[in-house]
Amino acid sequence: MKEISTKLLVIGGGPGGYVAAIRAGQLGVPTVLAEGASLGGTCLNIGCIPSKALIHAAHDFEQARMQAAGTSPMGIRVKEPTLDITQTVRWKDGIVKRLTSGVGVLLRKAGVQVLHGWATVEDGKTAVVQLDGETVRVRCEHLLIATGSEPVALPSMPFDGHTGGAIWSSTDALSPTELPKRLVVCLPQARHRSHRGRGCARHPAALRRGTDQAGARQPQEGRRGAAPGLQRAGL
Numbered sequence: 001m002k003e004i005s006t007k008l009l010v011i012g013g014g015p016g017g018y019v020a021a022i023r024a025g026q027l028g029v030p031t032v033l034a035e036g037a038s039l040g041g042t043c044l045n046i047g048c049i050p051s052k053a054l055i056h057a058a059h060d061f062e063q064a065r066m067q068a069a070g071t072s073p074m075g076i077r078v079k080e081p082t083l084d085i086t087q088t089v090r091w092k093d094g095i096v097k098r099l100t101s102g103v104g105v106l107l108r109k110a111g112v113q114v115l116h117g118w119a120t121v122e123d124g125k126t127a128v129v130q131l132d133g134e135t136v137r138v139r140c141e142h143l144l145i146a147t148g149s150e151p152v153a154l155p156s157m158p159f160d161g162h163t164g165g166a167i168w169s170s171t172d173a174l175s176p177t178e179l180p181k182r183l184v185v186c187l188p189q190a191r192h193r194s195h196r197g198r199g200c201a202r203h204p205a206a207l208r209r210g211t212d213q214a215g216a217r218q219p220q221e222g223r224r225g226a227a228p229g230l231q232r233a234g235l
């Protein structure tokens, strides 16, 4: 098995890991970063960035629906809009790709060696990274574990959205192949629930039910939580 040594080994290329690795590299610390999936982690690939892209698209679609319904305050009138969800997802994927390649460039510029593979920690100073067709043992002085989190299914409802089923994780919701006619959203008691609720209120599936008054931009919503906006949206 190939072996390499470094001062710092970072496992996980999300915002926790890549920012630390870039900074360490800039400070002259020999750094190796192992990422098993895609640089940028949850945030850039299946979290903050794609969800904001889709919220933006849903907002534009909502505006077009208002204009078609003759309720545009600016007097803009259009015919009933349609949504090509495949193209919307493609557009979102393009944004993700641009940003994740940017992370790769920043890591390279900072002199960080990136290993594209899943790491298994052997002890506090050693990890084994499974690359494509090769296994590398990395010895380090310092180990930073920034492996993030993943969606958790309800015990009685395992996710099956990726195989065409009806129980979606947040990841499935970011790449739908078609829009559901009805949607139930389960949000955890977490700090992001407000904007994720807003995203769902603006989800084209919700909008198709005629809930085009999501009111998600009300200035007070942040303080009061998502509930009023969701109620205004008819949810």
Ligand SMILES: Cc1cc2nc3c(=O)[nH]c(=O)nc-3n(C[C@H](O)[C@H](O)[C@H](O)COP(=O)(O)OP(=O)(O)OC[C@H]3O[C@@H](n4cnc5c(N)ncnc54)[C@H](O)[C@@H]3O)c2cc1C
Residues within 6 Å of the ligand: 011, 012, 013, 014, 015, 016, 017, 018, 034, 035, 036, 037, 038, 039, 040, 041, 042, 043, 044, 046, 047, 048, 049, 051, 117, 118, 119, 120, 146, 147, 148, 149, 170, 171, 192, 195
């Ligand atoms: C739908 C959604 C929307 C969100 N929106 C926002 C937002 O608007 N604002 C905000 O602040 N936060 C948002 N978040 C949360 C944000 O994405 C996370 O807080 C952030 O990504 C955490 O960063 P991290 O580096 O700790 O972990 P992650 O981003 O999860 O990165 C961990 C990385 O480690 C890799 N990894 C795991 N195990 C191994 C291993 N053994 N070997 C190699 N690699 C491994 C994973 O592949 C992953 O790339 C959102 C999350 C979701 C799901």
